[in-house]
Amino acid sequence: MSINNHDIRPLCLSGRGVTKVFGIGDKKTVAVDHVDFDFREGELVSIVGESGSGKTTLAKMLLGLISVTEGEIFYQGKPRDIRSRKKKKEYWKNIQAIFQDPFSSFNVFTKIDTVLLDCIHMRGGKHLPKEKKVEMMAEACSFVNLKYEEMTNKYPFELSGGQMQRLMIARIFLLKPKILLADEPTSMIDACSRATILDMLMNLRNEIGMTIIFITHDIGLAYYISDSVYIMEKGKIVESGTADEVILNSKADYTKRLISDVPKIYEEWDLSTV
Ligand SMILES: Nc1ncnc2c1ncn2[C@@H]1O[C@H](COP(=O)(O)OP(=O)(O)OP(=O)(O)O)[C@@H](O)[C@H]1O
Numbered sequence: 687m688s689i690n691n692h693d694i695r696p697l698c699l700s701g702r703g704v705t706k707v708f709g710i711g712d713k714k715t716v717a718v719d720h721v722d723f724d725f726r727e728g729e730l731v732s733i734v735g736e737s738g739s740g741k742t743t744l745a746k747m748l749l750g751l752i753s754v755t756e757g758e759i760f761y762q763g764k765p766r767d768i769r770s771r772k773k774k775k776e777y778w779k780n781i782q783a784i785f786q787d788p789f790s791s792f793n794v795f796t797k798i799d800t801v802l803l804d805c806i807h808m809r810g811g812k813h814l815p816k817e818k819k820v821e822m823m824a825e826a827c828s829f830v831n832l833k834y835e836e837m838t839n840k841y842p843f844e845l846s847g848g849q850m851q852r853l854m855i856a857r858i859f860l861l862k863p864k865i866l867l868a869d870e871p872t873s874m875i876d877a878c879s880r881a882t883i884l885d886m887l888m889n890l891r892n893e894i895g896m897t898i899i900f901i902t903h904d905i906g907l908a909y910y911i912s913d914s915v916y917i918m919e920k921g922k923i924v925e926s927g928t929a930d931e932v933i934l935n936s937k938a939d940y941t942k943r944l945i946s947d948v949p950k951i952y953e954e955w956d957l958s959t960v
C-alpha cells in the first residue's frame with residue numbers, strides 16, 4: 687500500500703504526548719512516556735515491544751479503562767470525551783478488545799448464551815424476535831467454528847482456552863466495533879489455531895472494515911499482517927511507519943535488535959517478499 691493512499695484514510699484514534707505514570711515518588715513507574723500516534727480507519731496497526739514496554743498500559747488507556755496521566759487521546763480527530771458514564775458506554779460501542787488472558791474477559795457467572803445475547807442487545811437488537819437472535823448467535827459461533835448448540839447453557843469456565851478465545855471473536859462478530867484492540871490474542875493456542883484465529887480476524891476486518899490494533903512481541907508476524915507498525919521500548923515509541931519502512935528499513939537500534947532476535951522468521955518473511 688502506498689503511503690499516500692494510506693494517509694488519505696480518515697483518522698480513527700490518535701494520541702499526542704500520551705503518558706501513564708503509576709505510583710508516586712520512589713515507587714513511580716512511567717509505563718507510557720509521551721507517545722504520539724495516528725491510527726487510521728480500516729488499518730491494521732501493530733504495536734511491537736518487549737515485555738514491560740508499556741503495550742498493555744497503552745491499550746488500557748485507548749480503551750478508557752485507566753486514566754491518562756498526561757497528553758490527550760483523539761477519537762475521529764476530536765478530543766475523546768468519556769468523562770460521563772453515558773459517553774463511556776457510547777465509546778465502548780466503537781472500541782472493543784480481545785485480551786491476553788481470555789479468562790479475565792468474561793464474568794464467570796454469565797452463561798455463554800447471555801454473553802452473546804448481551805452483544806446483540808448492545809447493538810440495539812433487544813426487540814428482535816427470539817428466533818432471529820438465536821440465528822445471529824448461531825451465525826457468530828459458526829464464524830469461529832464453535833457449535834452454538836454446544837455452547838448453550840454453559841459457562842465460560844467450561845470452555846478450553848482456545849474455545850474461549852474463539853468466543854471472544856464471536857462477540858466481536860456480533861458487536862461489529864469500529865476498532866478492535868487485540869492484545870496477543872493468540873498467546874494461549876498452538877500455531878495452527880493461531881493462524882486460524884488471525885485468519886478470522888482478517889475476515890472480520892474485511893467484513894466490517896474495522897481498524898485492528900494488534901499488540902505483539904512477534905515482529906515477524908507484525909510485518910506479515912500490518913499496514914503500520916509502532917515499536918515501543920520502555921514506554922516510548924522509538925519508531926513508526928509502514929510495515930516496510932519499519933521492518934525492512936529500520937532506523938532505531940532497538941528495532942534492529944528485535945529483528946535480529948528472530949532471524950529465522952525474518953528470513954522466511956523476507957524470502958517470501960522477494
Ligand atoms: N497497575 C499497575 N501499577 C503499577 N505498575 C504497573 C501497572 N500496570 C503496569 N505497570 C508497569 O508498567 C510497565 C509496563 O507494563 P505493561 O503491562 O504495559 O507492559 P507490556 O508491554 O504489556 O508487557 P507484556 O509484553 O509482558 O505484556 C511495567 O513496568 C509494569 O510493571
Ligand SMILES: [Mg+2]
Nearest residue numbers: 741742743786
Ligand atoms: Mg501486555
